[in-house]
Amino acid sequence: MQIKNPKLTVVGAGPGDVELFTLKGIRALESADVVLYDALVNPELLEYANNAELIFVGKRKGCYAYQQEQINDLIIARAKSHGHVVRLKGGDPFIFGRGAEEMEVAAAAGLEVAMVPGISSSLAVPAYQNIPLTKRGSSESFWVITGTTRHHKLSNDVKIAAQSSATVVILMGMSKLPEITQLFCESGKKDIPVAIIQNGTTPEERVAVGTIDSIQEEVEKLKLSNPAIIVIGEVVRNRAQLLNLQVELAQTS
Template identity: 55%
Template sequence: MIEAKRKIREPRITLVGAGPGDPELITMKGANALKDADVVLYDALVNEKVLEYASTDAIKIYVGKRSGEHSYSQEAVNQLMVDYALNYGHVVRLKGGDPFVFGRGYEEVNFAAGYSIVAQVIPGLSSSISVPGLQQIPVTHRGLSESFWVVTGTTASGAISNDLYEAARTKATVVVLMGLNKLKDIVKLYQQEGRSKLPVAVIQNGSTENEKFAIGIVDTIVEVVEEKGIGAPAILVFGEVVSLHPEFQPIRDFFAAVKEEL
């Protein structure tokens, strides 16, 4: 008996932001796209529990894309995405956070357009806003911060981002993604600007059961991070808004007492 040929749907690609880590923080639209997917290509920063939204019949392929351990180059991911769309139908490209916040989402949309494949983007909660928020740290607050910057800690060349030199001078909240391994360098920038007492928070695996949290000031944060055993992936939050966190009050009291003694 000849097996019936599998019907291939119209090729299309959906870029979906999975959010900061908690599988319940993906949008309903993102979850529905996963349910409809024939193939899911997912990154290292995606909680694998999010894949439970996809059909059990869907092909699920891990494509890495974490700093220091790329399973596939970006070029290879682009080609896989297109090849699977042409051969299977609907491909969901699942990315941590939001696809357009240091997610190289536009590159993937543009690559798909080169093959005349329809591509849709479903935004996700970026860790730059949602993770501090879950810790009750607002990125803006009246009287403390009128704006916020989101900066990458490390460029493609491995150097510290030039934008951080400007960010260290601003009164805005500065959220640094992919910057934990440059924490000492970033601290030096703030110290050189005379901002050694600025509140800082570092959050690893934000929104997940493995979350770790460190809080301090520019002068102490490296030591606190080491004591807490915090590693990547983590976000850094520099700004007066960090002082609103309940755990910062003892730090404030300590420095006030030291100042009185002097």
């Protein structure tokens, strides 16, 4: 059997809802010989890879199936032995997803590389809760920040963002929630609305809404944990405003 030209395609799996996966992503999976997929990927997407070897390389509860260096080696080895490797990653691989790093390693090893963007959870998860990241009169811009850096520290960008009027979206930040709320309190924003959304866009989605001053209590009450997204800003009020309008309309109809 003739082996195809070795190729890596990094594909964004989106935030969780299968219907938010892209057509280009489907075509990549259909043509894959091997799929390396992460923990946050909806397993239903793997049904599109009918003819591929499926290898789980994700992280669950702090346990790694493979270290990053091992994943890099696996990409190269499988591409050279099988042909087309699809690296399926949650959200968008270029937003805190190491997609660019994996493509660089693959290209340096002589592989053809391609990238299929995914809908980032930083955008889609708030949207599913009717929270726009920008809204006229409420927010002119937004930050998307990782809650935990490679050194397991809170990003210094959170402190800078807390001093702005922009919407702030923090990924992978639940373990740093006390530090985050403290920074916003120090910036005089204890009354700013906050939404925390766990397992966004999936049937297991759960939401806590409060203010900087009260959100930790709400999180403890609902026992929310990762994977979750923290949304901070006046735009969070849009969720309740829209719901109230819908209730009023239902009552008058």
